Amino acid sequence: MTSTGTRPESAHAVEEIRVYNTLSRRKEPFVTIERGLVRMYVCGVTPYDSAHVGHGMSLLAFDIIRRYLEHCGYQVRHIQNFTDIDDKIIARANVEGIAPDALTTRFIAEWETQSRALNVLPATQYPRATDEIGPIVAMVERLIERGHAYAVDGDVYFRVRSFPGYGKLSHRELDDLLSGARIEIDERKDDPLDFALWKAAKPGEPHWDSPWGPGRPGWHIECSAMSSTYLGGQIDIHGGGADLVFPHHENEIAQSEAFLGVEPFARYWVHNGLVRSGADKMSKSLGNFVRLKEIIDRGLGAAFRLMVLQSHYRAPLTYSEDALLAAERGLARLRLAAGADAIEAAGFEEESGGTIRVADLAHFAEETDCRFHEAMDDDFNAPEALAALFELARAINRERGAVGSFESIEPAQATLVALGGVLGLELENPETTTAVDAAPFIDLLLRVREDLRQRREWALSDLIRDELGSLEVTVEDTAAGATWTLRRG
């Protein structure tokens, strides 16, 4: 590593970061509870089905935020949960005729595999709701003691009217919520908006013992409990998709603040925009989703990350096959600029007199570094940061063509690779699906072809290139000979 792209670990540097807070609806200076440490809780998934592009967007958005904070010298304690018990899990398990935990184990494993495939840094811990029943029950008991919750027939509900700040995150009034009239009236509840903390088990359902009888946690409480267990009381960042603002995060605030007696529960509420498929939100309920697996299996994981980076994390992302392929092309150009292979293979001759240009490029790299950090400091504006990297890449490629000496572009390449790395882009190690089995034969074919080219037998030479092309092998002739790459997709 070079010193390029790193930041001083001083408080001055980190205080330049501004983060948009859903709670205040504005960008705020980022100041952590404890200097140098970020306590971050990001809502994970309910593992009852395969992850789709929307989950990937959230995963990447927070991975990028985390990487940048670490780059700025913070230690990030990152907790991501699995809500591995709820109605959908039970329903799906019943359909498949397996136990709920067998189902969730499968999808959690899948999630972890895909997370790795997308080059997402592993969270510090991945707690599961079913492993945290003790803390959950304790929290519910405490809420009852304090008058914030009440038990009815084995269920326990949070008394929304007991928490004055209810609605502050999603900026709603209780009465406005009621007018929505989409809530089933349950006569047993004090208020229709009261939500379940604990649900009595129905026959055949998974259950745990509790002071209110056998049952399971309701949605929302598990996150409050896990956050408290793994991060202590107040935390710095609580994240998730924009669709979690209400009711999930609103309810979490009510539970956690009522429980902790501390406000705010999370200093920064960060929400990523939702992925759209055409005009609509992509979701399982709409059935218009693309599975993450499809993208990863096609070797387009890094391209997907670039696609996500090209739009702001808070803005909705319009997903399309075209956009994904466009990102793949862009990624290839960044990698070309970052890589040393091409220049060596091309065997450009050293030229003197490139000094001034080299100085220009070095200077440009410094400016890029500045622009990159300014963009990322401003609420993680990755599209702007990435734009700077693309311009640097063009400058490098231009320089390479003009001067052709590796030494002249190496420092700029180091900057490009370092900054790309901050965004989780591995520009040096393309995820080539190296066909080790076929490689010797392809090399042999190209050697023969080279001989044909020497004899100017273009027809046969082109035939080999075309045929290889139809076999997903792209052949490119350079000044130093032919190169080949295996196409993906």
Next chain:
RNA sequence: GGCGCCAUAGCCAAGCGGUAAGGCACGGGUCUGCAAAACCCUGAUCGGCGGUUCGAAUCCGCCUGGCGCCUCCA
């Protein structure tokens, strides 16, 4: 019905008061036996109508179109 968001070139997408980043595609070049890649050149006044301002894509109002949340959801 309530709350909120968005509308920028063919597509994706930044900018959010000082006169439009970037990516992909298209077209024209350079290079190449040809091709590919790379590089160079080329394209928008920012949904519509008013208003505020010396100045607005950026602020305010109205209109049109679309989306999200209010029910499971990253």
